Amino acid sequence: MSSDRLFIPSRETDLGDLSVRRVLPYAARRMVGPFIFFDHMGPAEFHDGQAMDVRPHPHINLATVTYLFEGSIQHRDSLGSDQIIEPGAINWMTAGxxxxxxxxxxxxxxxxxxxxxxxxxxxxxxxxxxxxxPSFIHYPKTDLPEFETNGVRMKLLLGTALGKKSPVLVHSDMFYLEVPIMKGQSFPFPVEAREAAVYTVAGKVQVDDLEVPQYSMLTSVDLKDFTVTALEDSHIMILGGKHLGPRHIFWNFVSSSKERIEEAKLAWANGPQNGNPRFTPIVGDDHEFIPLPNPIQK
Structure with missing residues (x-):
């Protein structure tokens, strides 16, 4: 990461009982490869009836990827999926x-x-x-490849990297890895002519000559290989891939077409409904929904 690097601090958002640190999109760097949104949830503690309750809401023209370090989430969708998301598994939802x-x-x-x-x-x-x-696929943690590079244990969650391939069905060139790394350990990462980013979940690492402290991301579009060194015991995520071109975002809608986003707004104006060409109700969770914000945007 010798040039064209950008340091992105996370921006903390309080969602009631859950704190979220948003990293992407960022004003000066909307995407890294195909990744257009990055939220770090928690760590959070729920007491005395507290819980996460993200009511039914819509998406178009993107895929969501949920990965937990701790806890569990019940995912339900309008396809009839009802999946408990647990630590170490990948849950890929194609909104289409x-x-x-x-x-x-x-x-x-x-x-x-x-x-x-x-x-x-x-x-x-x-x-x-x-x-x-649209589709939803759950991949248990035992399906995801784990391996060592320079004595550093890591897991490949999505795409291809370091000569390995994740079994998760993706739709473009990308990589996404989880890496716990001990103080003093170091490893090279071959980008293979792709955009890249390193996010520090915990601890502090150095990427080439730049420090990346906890809750921050270092991004690069210079397509250059880099080396990660742990300055203390750390937990990092590495992600990136081939850029797909610019995308428009409004709220939960992502598309290459502004007109399509306007269509989605109209389709969600009264929430999910049977017969809606884009958004039908979730069986078993159809008593409430998140209304369309106006003019609030993500």
Whole structure:
């Protein structure tokens, strides 16, 4: 990461019982490869009936990726999916032409103190796939390859990197890795002519000659290989890939087409409904929804 590097501090947002640190999109760097959204959730503690309750809401023309370090989330969507998301697993939801989903603390976790810690990403879709049929696929943690580089243990969550390939079905060239690294350890990372970013979940690392402290990201579009060194015991995520071109964002909608986002706004104006061409209700979670913000944008 010798040139064209940008340091991005996370911006903390209080969502009631859950604190979220937003990193992407950022004013000076909207995307890294196909990744257009990066939220670090928690670490949070829930007590005395507290819980995460993200009501049904819509997406179009993107894929969401939820990965937990601790805790659990019940994912439901308008396809009929009902999946408990647990630490170490990858949950890939392709919104395509339109999907509705909710994310809540599971019922059996609400009776006692719980913790939640993880990251949610949005991935832009290639233009020719933006309006594909929606889908949801859960990949258990045992499916994801773990390996060592220079004695550093890491897990490949998405795409290809370091000669390994994740089994997760993705739609463009990308990489996403989880790396716990001990103080003094170091490893080279071959970018392979792709954009890249390093985010520090905990601890402090050095990427080439720049420090990346906790809750911050260093991004680069110079397509150069780099070396990571741990300045203390740390936990980092590495992500990036081929850039897909600019995307427009309004709220939960991402698309290469402004007109399509306007269509999605109209389709969500009264929430999910049977017969809606984009957004139908979630069976078992259809008593409320998040209304369209106006003019608030993410």
């Amino acid at each position: 032409k339109g999907i509705v989903h909710s994310e809540r603390t599971p019922a059996n976790e609400r009776q006692h103190d719980t913790h939640l810690h993880g990251i949610q990403l949005w991935v832009a879709m290639p233009e020719e796939l933006e309006e594909c049929e």
